[in-house]
Amino acid sequence: MSILAAACSYQNVLHNANNLFLRGESARLSGRDSLASERYTEVVRKTGEALRDRPQGEWANEALVLHxxxxxxxxxxxxxxxxxxxxxxxxxxxxxxxxVYLAAVKAEIGDV
Known part of the structure:
Protein backbone atom coordinates (compact mmCIF):
# COMPACT_ATOMS: atom_id res chain seq x y z
CA MET A 1 0.00 0.00 0.00
CA SER A 2 1.35 3.41 -0.88
CA ILE A 3 2.02 6.01 1.77
CA LEU A 4 -0.76 8.20 0.38
CA ALA A 5 -3.27 5.34 0.53
CA ALA A 6 -2.24 4.52 4.10
CA ALA A 7 -2.63 8.16 5.13
CA CYS A 8 -6.05 8.39 3.50
CA SER A 9 -7.11 5.17 5.19
CA TYR A 10 -5.97 6.48 8.58
CA GLN A 11 -7.77 9.77 8.05
CA ASN A 12 -10.91 7.87 7.00
CA VAL A 13 -10.80 5.80 10.20
CA LEU A 14 -10.61 9.00 12.26
CA HIS A 15 -13.42 10.60 10.29
CA ASN A 16 -15.62 7.54 10.89
CA ALA A 17 -14.65 7.41 14.58
CA ASN A 18 -15.51 11.08 14.99
CA ASN A 19 -18.92 10.50 13.38
CA LEU A 20 -19.50 7.55 15.72
CA PHE A 21 -18.61 9.76 18.68
CA LEU A 22 -21.10 12.40 17.55
CA ARG A 23 -23.76 9.71 17.15
CA GLY A 24 -22.91 8.52 20.67
CA GLU A 25 -23.32 12.04 21.99
CA SER A 26 -26.67 12.35 20.26
CA ALA A 27 -27.84 9.05 21.74
CA ARG A 28 -26.60 10.05 25.22
CA LEU A 29 -28.38 13.40 25.08
CA SER A 30 -31.63 11.72 24.03
CA GLY A 31 -31.42 9.23 26.92
CA ARG A 32 -30.41 6.18 24.87
CA ASP A 33 -27.51 5.22 27.10
CA SER A 34 -27.08 1.70 25.76
CA LEU A 35 -26.76 2.94 22.18
CA ALA A 36 -24.41 5.70 23.32
CA SER A 37 -22.17 3.14 25.04
CA GLU A 38 -22.10 1.02 21.89
CA ARG A 39 -20.99 4.01 19.81
CA TYR A 40 -18.31 5.05 22.31
CA THR A 41 -17.03 1.47 22.43
CA GLU A 42 -16.76 1.49 18.62
CA VAL A 43 -14.80 4.75 18.82
CA VAL A 44 -12.40 3.19 21.33
CA ARG A 45 -11.91 0.18 19.05
CA LYS A 46 -11.36 2.23 15.89
CA THR A 47 -9.03 4.79 17.43
CA GLY A 48 -7.17 2.05 19.30
CA GLU A 49 -6.56 0.18 16.04
CA ALA A 50 -5.45 3.37 14.30
CA LEU A 51 -3.01 4.14 17.11
CA ARG A 52 -1.63 0.60 17.09
CA ASP A 53 -1.15 0.71 13.31
CA ARG A 54 0.44 4.18 13.20
CA PRO A 55 1.36 5.41 16.70
CA GLN A 56 3.46 8.23 15.26
CA GLY A 57 1.06 9.04 12.44
CA GLU A 58 0.14 12.56 11.45
CA TRP A 59 -3.27 12.24 13.13
CA ALA A 60 -2.14 10.32 16.22
CA ASN A 61 -2.88 13.22 18.55
CA GLU A 62 -6.39 13.60 17.15
CA ALA A 63 -6.91 9.85 17.63
CA LEU A 64 -5.64 10.05 21.23
CA VAL A 65 -8.02 12.90 22.09
CA LEU A 66 -10.99 11.11 20.56
CA HIS A 67 -9.98 7.87 22.27
CA VAL A 100 -9.68 20.41 28.95
CA TYR A 101 -10.81 16.78 28.89
CA LEU A 102 -7.90 15.72 31.08
CA ALA A 103 -9.06 18.25 33.69
CA ALA A 104 -12.57 16.76 33.48
CA VAL A 105 -11.16 13.26 34.01
CA LYS A 106 -9.10 14.41 36.99
CA ALA A 107 -12.19 16.06 38.48
CA GLU A 108 -14.13 12.80 38.08
CA ILE A 109 -11.32 10.83 39.70
CA GLY A 110 -10.98 13.41 42.47
CA ASP A 111 -7.39 14.19 41.52
CA VAL A 112 -7.70 17.98 41.37
Missing amino acids: GRARLRLGELREAQAALADAVRLNSPESDEAR
Whole structure:
Protein backbone atom coordinates (compact mmCIF):
# COMPACT_ATOMS: atom_id res chain seq x y z
CA MET A 1 0.00 0.00 0.00
CA SER A 2 1.35 3.41 -0.88
CA ILE A 3 2.02 6.01 1.77
CA LEU A 4 -0.76 8.20 0.38
CA ALA A 5 -3.27 5.34 0.53
CA ALA A 6 -2.24 4.52 4.10
CA ALA A 7 -2.63 8.16 5.13
CA CYS A 8 -6.05 8.39 3.50
CA SER A 9 -7.11 5.17 5.19
CA TYR A 10 -5.97 6.48 8.58
CA GLN A 11 -7.77 9.77 8.05
CA ASN A 12 -10.91 7.87 7.00
CA VAL A 13 -10.80 5.80 10.20
CA LEU A 14 -10.61 9.00 12.26
CA HIS A 15 -13.42 10.60 10.29
CA ASN A 16 -15.62 7.54 10.89
CA ALA A 17 -14.65 7.41 14.58
CA ASN A 18 -15.51 11.08 14.99
CA ASN A 19 -18.92 10.50 13.38
CA LEU A 20 -19.50 7.55 15.72
CA PHE A 21 -18.61 9.76 18.68
CA LEU A 22 -21.10 12.40 17.55
CA ARG A 23 -23.76 9.71 17.15
CA GLY A 24 -22.91 8.52 20.67
CA GLU A 25 -23.32 12.04 21.99
CA SER A 26 -26.67 12.35 20.26
CA ALA A 27 -27.84 9.05 21.74
CA ARG A 28 -26.60 10.05 25.22
CA LEU A 29 -28.38 13.40 25.08
CA SER A 30 -31.63 11.72 24.03
CA GLY A 31 -31.42 9.23 26.92
CA ARG A 32 -30.41 6.18 24.87
CA ASP A 33 -27.51 5.22 27.10
CA SER A 34 -27.08 1.70 25.76
CA LEU A 35 -26.76 2.94 22.18
CA ALA A 36 -24.41 5.70 23.32
CA SER A 37 -22.17 3.14 25.04
CA GLU A 38 -22.10 1.02 21.89
CA ARG A 39 -20.99 4.01 19.81
CA TYR A 40 -18.31 5.05 22.31
CA THR A 41 -17.03 1.47 22.43
CA GLU A 42 -16.76 1.49 18.62
CA VAL A 43 -14.80 4.75 18.82
CA VAL A 44 -12.40 3.19 21.33
CA ARG A 45 -11.91 0.18 19.05
CA LYS A 46 -11.36 2.23 15.89
CA THR A 47 -9.03 4.79 17.43
CA GLY A 48 -7.17 2.05 19.30
CA GLU A 49 -6.56 0.18 16.04
CA ALA A 50 -5.45 3.37 14.30
CA LEU A 51 -3.01 4.14 17.11
CA ARG A 52 -1.63 0.60 17.09
CA ASP A 53 -1.15 0.71 13.31
CA ARG A 54 0.44 4.18 13.20
CA PRO A 55 1.36 5.41 16.70
CA GLN A 56 3.46 8.23 15.26
CA GLY A 57 1.06 9.04 12.44
CA GLU A 58 0.14 12.56 11.45
CA TRP A 59 -3.27 12.24 13.13
CA ALA A 60 -2.14 10.32 16.22
CA ASN A 61 -2.88 13.22 18.55
CA GLU A 62 -6.39 13.60 17.15
CA ALA A 63 -6.91 9.85 17.63
CA LEU A 64 -5.64 10.05 21.23
CA VAL A 65 -8.02 12.90 22.09
CA LEU A 66 -10.99 11.11 20.56
CA HIS A 67 -9.98 7.87 22.27
CA GLY A 68 -9.73 9.66 25.61
CA ARG A 69 -13.09 11.38 25.19
CA ALA A 70 -14.81 8.09 24.38
CA ARG A 71 -13.17 6.41 27.39
CA LEU A 72 -14.34 9.31 29.56
CA ARG A 73 -17.92 8.85 28.36
CA LEU A 74 -17.66 5.11 29.09
CA GLY A 75 -16.49 5.87 32.63
CA GLU A 76 -13.08 4.30 31.95
CA LEU A 77 -11.31 7.12 33.71
CA ARG A 78 -7.77 5.76 34.07
CA GLU A 79 -7.69 4.79 30.39
CA ALA A 80 -9.08 8.20 29.42
CA GLN A 81 -6.47 9.89 31.59
CA ALA A 82 -3.64 7.94 29.95
CA ALA A 83 -4.76 8.73 26.39
CA LEU A 84 -5.34 12.41 27.10
CA ALA A 85 -2.04 12.79 28.97
CA ASP A 86 -0.27 11.26 25.94
CA ALA A 87 -2.07 13.77 23.70
CA VAL A 88 -0.94 16.67 25.91
CA ARG A 89 2.66 15.43 25.79
CA LEU A 90 2.65 15.50 21.97
CA ASN A 91 2.11 19.27 22.16
CA SER A 92 0.14 19.63 18.95
CA PRO A 93 -2.87 21.82 18.10
CA GLU A 94 -5.16 19.27 19.79
CA SER A 95 -3.22 19.52 23.06
CA ASP A 96 -5.40 22.33 24.40
CA GLU A 97 -8.52 20.25 23.83
CA ALA A 98 -6.81 17.31 25.50
CA ARG A 99 -6.00 19.48 28.54
CA VAL A 100 -9.68 20.41 28.95
CA TYR A 101 -10.81 16.78 28.89
CA LEU A 102 -7.90 15.72 31.08
CA ALA A 103 -9.06 18.25 33.69
CA ALA A 104 -12.57 16.76 33.48
CA VAL A 105 -11.16 13.26 34.01
CA LYS A 106 -9.10 14.41 36.99
CA ALA A 107 -12.19 16.06 38.48
CA GLU A 108 -14.13 12.80 38.08
CA ILE A 109 -11.32 10.83 39.70
CA GLY A 110 -10.98 13.41 42.47
CA ASP A 111 -7.39 14.19 41.52
CA VAL A 112 -7.70 17.98 41.37
